[in-house]
Amino acid sequence: MLRTFDIILITVMLAAATVTYKIKYDAEKRMAEIRTLQRKIDFEKDTITLLKADWSLLTQPNRLQKLVEVYQSELDLAPIDAKQIGSLNDIPERPADEIENIISGSDELLAAIKKTDEIKTGSVRQGQ
Template structure:
């Protein structure tokens, strides 16, 4: 009986050692994957920063105005002037659809004294 117990205990220790060995390597692989993903995220963030800087560089007002002047014959772009904008009161507004009122309803606001009385 005692030898059976020792054999089961030895098998349990071996199984736990094998499990711990596999978990150790799985954890190391997961840490490598996380490190790789963090490097990839960092590289992508750097690429986004670079693209934003390029976008800002390409959209400089002096560069765009120079391009508009160079390509005036083809594009026909003119500088904006204040006369080109409409005033808010001149803009067409959609009609407001109000529901039909069929029954008159009396609305009365209660004063603070009326609310205090039981």
């Protein structure tokens, strides 16, 4: 009887040791993946910062002015006149029939929106 109990305990200890080792190995593997992803994220952040710096250098007004002067004949650019800048009053009004088409189309759009609002996804709580 004592021998059978000892064999059962040894088997349980071996199983527990195996499970513990597997859990430890999986955790170390996940930590290595996390470190790799963190390095990639840091690299991408550095790249974004570098690209923002490059963009700010490329869009400096002095640099753009020099490029305009160099390529003036090819671009055929001219300074903006004050009369080119308009106001809301300068925009012509739409004809009434176009407005009616827009309004009638909005009823269909509102019906479609209401229909999609009735679909319950579980991610939105009612009454909040």
